[in-house]
Amino acid sequence: MTASAIPRDNVKSMAPPNPFQDPLRFERRVPQCAMVIFGANGDLTKRKLLPALYRLAYDRRLSSGFAVVGISRTPLTDEQFREKMREAVEEFSEDTKFDPELWQPFAQGLFYLAGDIGDADLYQRLAQKLKEIEETRHTGGNVLFYLSTQPSQYGRAALGLGAAGVGKGNGWRRLVVEKPFGHDLASARALSDELHQVFPESDVYRIDHYLGKETVQNILAFRFANGIFEPLWNRRYVDHVQITAAETIGVEGRGAYYQETGALADMIQNHLVQVMATMAMEPSAGFHADAVRDERAKLLRSIRVMKPDEIRVDTVPGQYGPGRIGGEQVPGFRQEPGVDPESQTNTYAAITFFVENWRWAGVPFYLRSGKRLAKRVSEIAIQFKPAPLAIFDGESDEMSPNLLIMRIQPEEGISLKFLSKRPGAGMKLRPVSMDFNYGSAFGERSPSAYETLLLDAIIGDATLYTRQDMVEASWTVVEPIQNLWRATKFDFPNYPAGSWGPPAADEMLARRGHQWRKP
Amino acid sequence: MAATLSPEDILRQLADTWAGLDKEGPGVLRACSMTLITVAREAEDVSSVLETLASLMPEHPARSIVVRLQRGALLAGHVTAQCWMPFGQGRQICSEQIEITASPDEIEDVASVIDPLAAPDLPRILWCRSRDVFESVGFDRLAEMASKVVLDTADWPDAQDAIQGIAATAARGVRVADLSWTRLTRWREMLSQVFESRREAARLAAISRVRVVYGGAARPVAALYMGAWLTDALEAAGVRADLSLERDASLPAEHFSTVELSGGGFHVDLTRQQERLITTVDGQSHCVSLPHATDCRLLREELGIVRHDPVFERTLSSAARL
Numbered sequence A: 001m002t003a004s005a006i007p008r009d010n011v012k013s014m015a016p017p018n019p020f021q022d023p024l025r026f027e028r029r030v031p032q033c034a035m036v037i038f039g040a041n042g043d044l045t046k047r048k049l050l051p052a053l054y055r056l057a058y059d060r061r062l063s064s065g066f067a068v069v070g071i072s073r074t075p076l077t078d079e080q081f082r083e084k085m086r087e088a089v090e091e092f093s094e095d096t097k098f099d100p101e102l103w104q105p106f107a108q109g110l111f112y113l114a115g116d117i118g119d120a121d122l123y124q125r126l127a128q129k130l131k132e133i134e135e136t137r138h139t140g141g142n143v144l145f146y147l148s149t150q151p152s153q154y155g156r157a158a159l160g161l162g163a164a165g166v167g168k169g170n171g172w173r174r175l176v177v178e179k180p181f182g183h184d185l186a187s188a189r190a191l192s193d194e195l196h197q198v199f200p201e202s203d204v205y206r207i208d209h210y211l212g213k214e215t216v217q218n219i220l221a222f223r224f225a226n227g228i229f230e231p232l233w234n235r236r237y238v239d240h241v242q243i244t245a246a247e248t249i250g251v252e253g254r255g256a257y258y259q260e261t262g263a264l265a266d267m268i269q270n271h272l273v274q275v276m277a278t279m280a281m282e283p284s285a286g287f288h289a290d291a292v293r294d295e296r297a298k299l300l301r302s303i304r305v306m307k308p309d310e311i312r313v314d315t316v317p318g319q320y321g322p323g324r325i326g327g328e329q330v331p332g333f334r335q336e337p338g339v340d341p342e343s344q345t346n347t348y349a350a351i352t353f354f355v356e357n358w359r360w361a362g363v364p365f366y367l368r369s370g371k372r373l374a375k376r377v378s379e380i381a382i383q384f385k386p387a388p389l390a391i392f393d394g395e396s397d398e399m400s401p402n403l404l405i406m407r408i409q410p411e412e413g414i415s416l417k418f419l420s421k422r423p424g425a426g427m428k429l430r431p432v433s434m435d436f437n438y439g440s441a442f443g444e445r446s447p448s449a450y451e452t453l454l455l456d457a458i459i460g461d462a463t464l465y466t467r468q469d470m471v472e473a474s475w476t477v478v479e480p481i482q483n484l485w486r487a488t489k490f491d492f493p494n495y496p497a498g499s500w501g502p503p504a505a506d507e508m509l510a511r512r513g514h515q516w517r518k519p
Numbered sequence B: 001m002a003a004t005l006s007p008e009d010i011l012r013q014l015a016d017t018w019a020g021l022d023k024e025g026p027g028v029l030r031a032c033s034m035t036l037i038t039v040a041r042e043a044e045d046v047s048s049v050l051e052t053l054a055s056l057m058p059e060h061p062a063r064s065i066v067v068r069l070q071r072g073a074l075l076a077g078h079v080t081a082q083c084w085m086p087f088g089q090g091r092q093i094c095s096e097q098i099e100i101t102a103s104p105d106e107i108e109d110v111a112s113v114i115d116p117l118a119a120p121d122l123p124r125i126l127w128c129r130s131r132d133v134f135e136s137v138g139f140d141r142l143a144e145m146a147s148k149v150v151l152d153t154a155d156w157p158d159a160q161d162a163i164q165g166i167a168a169t170a171a172r173g174v175r176v177a178d179l180s181w182t183r184l185t186r187w188r189e190m191l192s193q194v195f196e197s198r199r200e201a202a203r204l205a206a207i208s209r210v211r212v213v214y215g216g217a218a219r220p221v222a223a224l225y226m227g228a229w230l231t232d233a234l235e236a237a238g239v240r241a242d243l244s245l246e247r248d249a250s251l252p253a254e255h256f257s258t259v260e261l262s263g264g265g266f267h268v269d270l271t272r273q274q275e276r277l278i279t280t281v282d283g284q285s286h287c288v289s290l291p292h293a294t295d296c297r298l299l300r301e302e303l304g305i306v307r308h309d310p311v312f313e314r315t316l317s318s319a320a321r322l
Helices: A043-058 A078-092 A100-107 A120-137 A151-163 A185-196 A214-224 A263-280 A289-301 A308-314 A449-459 A468-486 A503-510 B007-023 B046-056 B104-117 B131-135 B139-144 B159-171 B185-194 B221-236 B295-303 B310-319
Strands: A034-038 A067-072 A110-114 A143-147 A173-178 A204-207 A238-246 A315-318 A323-325 A328-330 A348-354 A364-370 A377-384 A403-409 A413-421 A429-437 B028-030 B034-041 B062-069 B076-084 B092-102 B124-128 B148-151 B176-178 B209-214 B242-247 B256-263 B266-273 B276-281 B284-289
Touching (some): A043 A067, A043 A078, A043 A100, A078 A110, A120 A151, A151 A185, A185 A204, A214 A403, A238 A263, A263 A315, A263 A364, A263 A468, A289 A468, A308 A468, A315 A468, A364 A503, B007 B092, B034 B104, B034 B131, B046 B062, B046 B295, B062 B104, B104 B131, B104 B139, B124 B139, B148 B295, B159 B176, B159 B221, B159 B310, B176 B310, B185 B256, B185 B276, B221 B310
Parallel strands (some): A034 A067, A034 A143, A067 A110, A173 A204, A238 A364, B028 B092, B062 B092, B209 B242
Antiparallel strands (some): A315 A348, A413 A429, B276 B284
């Protein structure tokens, strides 16, 4: 490979080949680095980031000098921050034993700076701290910045880093940004413009934790490592696709935040559209970040942008009302704390998308996501067309389409449903399911999405991160829906908590002769 | 009169076992990713072998064939199912276990029974637990039907003989693994991590001395592997270093204690302290856990590699020349 062929974002991280490497047995190579978390006192840091980092340290996946600088407004000493993080790790590490002896050296790499994101002095102190860490912990000047703050602060944080010269240094500098990436197309572009003043796009890692889940990654393995599925993966054999992300919980005290976003922007625009792109994209030329993301982006750009009359028939917003779940009475969305009693926020969204390319023309992609639904489940269900001729008596009565189901959570796995002859005389058919269960085929623990994604960012692998053009493409298809929904007054609530969503969503599918699966 | 054992009978028993499990309800899921053939001698604690196999099943669900060699035993076999219920799930997952008893001089006959019993189209791994079996006449027949043979030379009396024997087997085209090598993975990985840093990588050229310290009266195979791997890796980076394998009489037998690389003011060492591995680079230490390497842990790693293992093959060949 010539130097000019090396992706620009990889050049800085290129080290001489390590003669002691054994890629067959060792985990991926992890460079030395420091990580700076803005919003270090927040929920995400405590519930997800620190438990994930601790688990990576527990599994010896982090370098020995790895350091974290937490930044937040609350005044804390390094020791107080370490104690808070210890409590968080103990409380939120779901399947990792807390080992005080391993925590001790890990905690020595945790540091804290109190300050306001808008205060220029904070960045000078951060520069000084990073310099000290580079010298004492040999991090090679590599720094991963993680913005776990209010989205409105992203631009200020990036510009603050740039103004203090911290956005550049001896090693690589990368910036991880949590969703939402803007609240519409214009704001997504404006955010990218601000970030790009300091970090080139190749160093911006927009995190979508759905893409870090094992089954979502496994979609690529399933499709492109096996030869038998690809010939079926098109309009000729696929009748329609259903992508579901259903939650049983409500807004869990985040009503004020949630009513500004809603299911369409919170789930469909990012997670589900990205999952759809992974499921439907063309094979990439290789398994490296830009090749995979190019194909995902191309698919996103192929989704038909709906006109208002199409939006009225092919989308359904919903909002849950009070209901009973497991014998317990639960409040409706409008009764949740902090929520406007007249709120028009969608807590449920169902959309019919069409992909305008040769592979998928005419195949409906039904996406739905909602809160307070009957079951917590995320899955992709691909329904195949029936056999061209029914030759068995009574087959039409027992007709059950072939289904390929990829379960994202819980019980990650893949099932194929097909018809089989019932034992005994005559030719009576019955549907049977062939199951691949991730947990049973690979009993080892699957890393959490944050472990996968944080490690990828440290290594410099952006395959599972969302690129600017992907964000813009998904806003391009979602924004017209959002605009029309905002301009319409809906008769909410339109589904009771604990149900499968509004009846209008069933009607949306019924118009094409389909029905939602009850997973 | 010699007993005979029909593979068809065993396959029928297998089918009956599954039919019986299915009758218990719809909650049984069958899982199989390989055939794992384990050969255990009479003197071995078979219940502990079965326990190891049972704990491997969730990660490497296999059709497990356990061959128990007992002097005077008649060739016989029976079938059981190993089932487990993953936490929080409503289905049992089951894999098959076939136990065959045979006299040690019937190994070749055993091979002819095992061959048709192996799950089709999936890898066949032979876990050969004893040196006697490895050196027996029938071993080649067992080895040639396996995709990979897993040995453990930890208690073989002469390290050099052991390595020569394994290298000769590998030269015949048998894909071999040795758990003495697998025990070194964590050590090797920690050492490798040191040189992931640009700063340390730049100092590789300064290394002029490699020291491997072990305990016990005899030199263990692991020490030879470690020495060969280190010198190979350094040579690949253009660095020639003197290797010394040193015995420390104060350490318990087969205890592998320290690996040290030094030269030009640069010093890296890895030392075991109970269940911890301490890496020290120029006086700065970093500690990770080094849990006891049980058969289960070691096999879990080896069963995950059913392909050409270039680093081990290179090391084996270099160790044979040490």
